[in-house]
Amino acid sequence: MGEVPPLSDAAGGPLRVERFDDRVVATLNRPEKRNAIDQATIDALHLLCAELEAIPRILILTGAGGVFASGADIGELRERRADDARRGINANAFVRVHELPMPVIAALDGYALGGGAELAYAADIRIATPRLRIGNPETGLGIIAAAGASWRLKEIVGEARAIELLLTGRAIGADEARDLGLVTELHPVDELLPAAHAIADRIAANDRAATIATKRxxxxxxxxxxxxxxxxxxxxxxxxxxxxxxxxxxxxxxxx
Structure with a gap:
């Protein structure tokens, strides 16, 4: 068992982390910014992934304040240049989430837009509340969805619907997301996290090695x-x- 790297999980940090024997709950925690994903959030995700690579557990991702993530932090994004794009700041973090040994469950409430949607696409299982609005409006901001949507979305919903969503940039609601298979279940707001834990319970009851092998x-x-x-x-x-x-x-x- 590897050494666990330090990870700040203070209530004021960008990622609030609760650890249990068989799972970790990570809450995007910038409610004043609708949980926009900034560099500090990415850094915290990398630290969490290092921990879960060393000690594999189920990961439940969710957001504080009735929002999953409204997108990347536009203030930071506006200042990034070509070299930043080539570094794949968000893309590489989301690849790491996607490749964690144990399953990742995204519990989505409210907005999951842009980079927030792409983080959700990196999960293995997605569930949501009826308040969900999910999509990729990047082309309206003069960029592309380069942190996973251009390749993951078509694997989830099919090429025809994925390209329509990416080119129009429209956000879809919970019912349409469920009809497309983008999310598998809808739950009332107060039942969303318990539903994610129920899925985690089912997974945790199975053989851990067989679960890791199945995902691989x-x-x-x-x-x-x-x-x-x-x-x-x-x-x-x-x-x-x-x-x-x-x-x-x-x-x-x-x-x-």
Whole structure:
């Protein structure tokens, strides 16, 4: 088990972090800025990812103040130049979130726009409240959605709908997002975080190694299948947890 890097989780920081044995809840915490994603938020996300790479746990991402994230911080974004774009400041942080070993659940309320939407796209599972407004208005600001939307959105909703959303820049509501499969469930505001925890409970009840392997093979390129699946399965077939769980299953069935 690796050393956990320091991470500020003070209430006044840009990312409020609550740690549990099998999961972490990270709340984007700039409500006065509608949780706009600034450099400090990105730095905090990198620190959190380093922790979850060293000690894998489920991650629940949400936002404070009835908003997930209204986008990147436009004040900072306006001052960035070509070299900043090539550094992929937000894109690389969101790739790291996307590639965490254990599942990432985004619990979305209110606005999830621009960079906020792209952070949501980086999650494995997205649920929302009926107040959700999600989209990528970047072209209206003279830039493109370069932190994940241009490649992740079409994987989630299909090419035809993704390009329409990216070119028009329109935000969609919760019902349309659910119809497109962009989010899988809608919950009242006060039930959103409990619903995210319920999903995490289901995941945590399964074998951790099998969960990590499932996420890894799901993300593998098509050309790597079925070889990548078979290699992961070969390791799991030898695991003590596989024998324990299958033995318990057979014993329960015999008692019926």
């Amino acid at each position: 093979v799901f993300r593998a390129p098509r050309a790597d299948h079925p070889a990548v699946d078979l290699e992961e399965q070969a390791e799991l077939f030898e695991s003590p947890e596989k024998f324990r769980r299958m033995t318990e299953f057979l014993e329960r069935r015999q008692k019926r």
